[in-house]
Amino acid sequence: MLVLEKHAMTDEIEKLVEKYGKDRSSLMPVLQEIQKKYHYIPEFAQQEIARVLDIHPVEVYSFISFYSFIYRQPQGRNIVRLCKTITCDMAGKDGIVKAIERELGIKFGETTKDKRITLEFVNCLGMCDQGPALLINERVHPKVTPETAVQIINELR
Amino acid sequence: MEKIKRNGTVLFSEYSRGEAVKKALTQSREDILLELRESKLKGRGGAGFPTATKWMIVAAAQAEEKFIICNADEGEPGTFKDRVLLLEYPELVFDGMVVAGYTIGAKMGIVYLRAEYSYMRASLEGFLESMRNDNILGKNICGKEGFDFDIMIRMGSGAYVCGEETALIESLEGNRGEARNRPPYPVNTGFLGRPTVVNNVETLAAVSHIIVKSGAWFQKHGTDKSTGSKLFSVSGDCAKPGVYELPWGTKISELLEIVGAKDTKAVQVGGASGFCIPKSQFDRKLSYEDAATGGSIIIFNESRDILKILKNFMEFFVEESCGQCTPCRIGNSKLLEGVEMLENGKYTFAYMNKLKDLGRTMQVASKCGLGQSSPNSFISILENFKSEIFNSNGGKNGF
């Protein structure tokens, strides 16, 4: 990371901490906002957040490692999450998996080379009455079929 | 956001925004608590603790600060009632929080919204803003001198265990979502060590109706021990999945009829952490005293493989256990291994019985609700579906 980029990130973190309060309870929202921009939490950001909130960097690391929606590794620009819990499974999840993997040439758990898409499984999205359900970034797509799922994904930039 | 007209006698009955707040502010705190006690409302998340008792403890506490937290971390497989409440009836939930704030003496309410529901955030923030504009939130609410209260939304980050109230509080405080030892309970030592009420979304929605229509009215619905109505999230093999408001005490068979389920083999009541109920028990009643549930109803027809279902549940728990205590961390992996043995036909009855015992140990020895309830599916499926499980694999392993 360039020095300039580091400065910019420090600034950003300081602003966020100001917004949410210089208290440990701001950790989650601060991380969430950093991630929105960078698609993961770079190591430097972890250290800076720890410094500004006055906690040990290990604590930040340990926090991040606990939550499945916060990442320590760079992710694709779009995160495609497919529900693998029971009702979506019964509604045809496996067919969706096959279609998406075939189309993108990667497996669930992987990211495309161009960093366009990361594929992930998730547990119940609260859309069980309308499965199979996809969560793409922050949007849910109910009742997808192999065909519509691929169509939606192909539109992602 | 289109609002479909839903039918229901209690939660989906008529209500206009701010109604409960305005009425509550004309009453004394004691009167509200008495009204709530008369309603016999119990927590709708599944644990079923009397709401009035929770509120009374916090109302009576002496503290600089108190909090009301709305638990919107709905993560139980098969549950989506909070999604419907928050999207279509936010006024019920938020008004309930304001009433709670007034009654217990809190100035701040926090909605802990699961990350999967991020898409709702903008509309919820907009709704809160309109409440501020109409002085249902903010300073001197509805002209009540000295009653200041506001609500903020905090997002989760994909951890099922944070639906457990102490794990939720840990998460809000900037820690891993690991459940705390209890006691002390959140009502004494909650968010930032302050007395805190944590209520389910549906519980708060019920409060708004109780304030407007009285505890006696609420109590008339449902059964003696389970008053009011319940939102059931119905999914799986049926013609009309969705959220239904039904009185407590409704029989499973009646519910199946309503949602158009045919050839039903089994019903999972209470989600992955609930119980799998076979056909022979479909006359059981959905209520705290019989088939208790936070509202998740998953229907399986004759074509479903019961072991596959159990495996899905056990994989879920292995992933979602916070790993803090041994019975849950190791126990769930062992139970999953057991399901795999059954699948491959490589098991002994002696070992399966041991696993059931392990499950019973987990129910008492785990630190929080996750580990205490995760063996429920395993035990109920092994007991209720013996013939299917042990006669499968071509029958050769069965006898």
Ligand code: SF4
């Ligand atoms: S029971 Fe499971 S989820 Fe709960 S504290 Fe123990 S390991 Fe964590």
Ligand code: FES
């Ligand atoms: S099981 Fe997929 S959304 Fe609930």
